Amino acid sequence: MRYLKLYGHFVATSFMGEMMYRRGFWLSVLARVAWFLFFVAFYSLLYGQITQIATWGYWDTMLLLATFFLLETILYLLFIKNFSNLPHMIADGDLDLWLIKPVDAQFVLSLRHTSFTSFLNLLPPLFLLVLAFIKLGLSFSWASLGMILAAFVIALIIAYSIWLMIMTLAFWLGRVDVLHEAFLSLFRFLQFPTVIYSGAVLLFLTYVLPIIFIVTIPLASLRGSLTWPNFLLGLSLAVLLFIVSRLFWLFAIRYYSSASS
Amino acid sequence: MAKYLAVFKVGLLNAFAYRFTIVFFLVMHFLALAVIFFLWLAIFNSPGQAEIAGYSLASIVTYYLGASIVRQAIASHFEYQMASEILRGKLSIYLLKPFSYLFYQMIRSWTWQLLSLILSLALYLAAIILLRDYIIVPSLVQAALFLLALIPGAIIYALVSAIFGTLTFWLLDPNNLFGLKETIIVFLSGFLLPLAFFPPVLQDVFFYLPFRYLISFPVEIFLGRLSGTAIWQGFLVELAWIPLLAIFLSWFWQKGVRHYEAVGS
Numbered sequence: 001m002r003y004l005k006l007y008g009h010f011v012a013t014s015f016m017g018e019m020m021y022r023r024g025f026w027l028s029v030l031a032r033v034a035w036f037l038f039f040v041a042f043y044s045l046l047y048g049q050i051t052q053i054a055t056w057g058y059w060d061t062m063l064l065l066a067t068f069f070l071l072e073t074i075l076y077l078l079f080i081k082n083f084s085n086l087p088h089m090i091a092d093g094d095l096d097l098w099l100i101k102p103v104d105a106q107f108v109l110s111l112r113h114t115s116f117t118s119f120l121n122l123l124p125p126l127f128l129l130v131l132a133f134i135k136l137g138l139s140f141s142w143a144s145l146g147m148i149l150a151a152f153v154i155a156l157i158i159a160y161s162i163w164l165m166i167m168t169l170a171f172w173l174g175r176v177d178v179l180h181e182a183f184l185s186l187f188r189f190l191q192f193p194t195v196i197y198s199g200a201v202l203l204f205l206t207y208v209l210p211i212i213f214i215v216t217i218p219l220a221s222l223r224g225s226l227t228w229p230n231f232l233l234g235l236s237l238a239v240l241l242f243i244v245s246r247l248f249w250l251f252a253i254r255y256y257s258s259a260s261s
Numbered sequence: 262m263a264k265y266l267a268v269f270k271v272g273l274l275n276a277f278a279y280r281f282t283i284v285f286f287l288v289m290h291f292l293a294l295a296v297i298f299f300l301w302l303a304i305f306n307s308p309g310q311a312e313i314a315g316y317s318l319a320s321i322v323t324y325y326l327g328a329s330i331v332r333q334a335i336a337s338h339f340e341y342q343m344a345s346e347i348l349r350g351k352l353s354i355y356l357l358k359p360f361s362y363l364f365y366q367m368i369r370s371w372t373w374q375l376l377s378l379i380l381s382l383a384l385y386l387a388a389i390i391l392l393r394d395y396i397i398v399p400s401l402v403q404a405a406l407f408l409l410a411l412i413p414g415a416i417i418y419a420l421v422s423a424i425f426g427t428l429t430f431w432l433l434d435p436n437n438l439f440g441l442k443e444t445i446i447v448f449l450s451g452f453l454l455p456l457a458f459f460p461p462v463l464q465d466v467f468f469y470l471p472f473r474y475l476i477s478f479p480v481e482i483f484l485g486r487l488s489g490t491a492i493w494q495g496f497l498v499e500l501a502w503i504p505l506l507a508i509f510l511s512w513f514w515q516k517g518v519r520h521y522e523a524v525g526s
Contacts, residue, residue: 027438030437031440042453046304048458049458050307050310053300053303178285182285188296189296
């Protein structure tokens, strides 16, 4: 409860902060929407020449693209500012300030800043998602909506946990300005039909760094093909990864001996 | 000339200090390239798919590998550095010195690009050996024209970077704009998708725009997809853009410097 109230304050201050640069706000929306539209155009032009990528038709790929951009935008919205700042905080010793406060440091450092600029960016992929859903003739019910939302939450927990684990490496790597991009560049593997990965790459994305589930679980839920056993398996994976990332974080904090103080 | 040689040396040392960042970006660059290869392998794996928009699997692999090398060689991103120096008032120090600030930025950037290209050579070599069955080898003339086309491409890229960097004089937070510029270049230059996939009308328009000359033009020369006429006409359009952009830049830059407030100094 206390954390919920605290998060409310975080959101409010982030909002005030962003309202100071309104021109930057619109440019940021424009940049993201352009990137999204170019990817839609990329696949539209590509499918103008071919009918399928392996077994995936045009709208199958559009459903994936919408899911990917929706998840990416939510990840940006919640975490990008926090995670991109983390290596600096560790290298400069600013982290100490949060470690001595009576709140959980992982909570604060993951959620302190919300990027409201990303909020409007949710609309284009959401629109495409609905469009692809209809074009593919998928069936909708309120019960399945619950399943879809749960699947997206599972996907976000998996993404957050893996991202946090990579960011936690900053305790040993020192000042790596671009560390937050490491996860994102792996994550971008998922803006292409997952069917293109095979062999060692598929094994890596499934078992070593299980990022492939970040899109496969929501996609299965949208198609209504997410069975209860698979749902529970996905949930277990999310919980497990969250616990592992939490333990790794706590281990790193114990290792951390601050900078220049 | 000697003073710009000094800038080159400083740039080299500077880039070397950030060698881990360079290696990091290289790895990400290659990951992105690998994904594109997986995509096209899957597309060409479908039965009866021998040629798409005039590209065979071999020519498409060579295209993307070439596009990746070209981008690495010619893409400059010093607008971020310009923005930070303008916004923090550090520009004043340079304005007092007896050399051109824009020229200084360009040379620094080219040094950085050269170093990262050399560092990535081993990786590209490995990629070429790995993909040797899919690589199309050009004739000597094509290879020479390809290399020649890179020079005006690098200059156009640098001029565009400088123009966007100059916009910082009027904007407080230009980074999103820089991102937008890069997105547009990636798409319209043929980096994401060969321009043969675009509608013919657009291809005609692209002929007169500068974007194509950054990536698509040199790579298509390399692949032997362009006729002799198309090549010299292309060079003509490409070369015409340089004075156009340079004149605009120098006017725009002077206007910016007059607008400059030198915050905090």
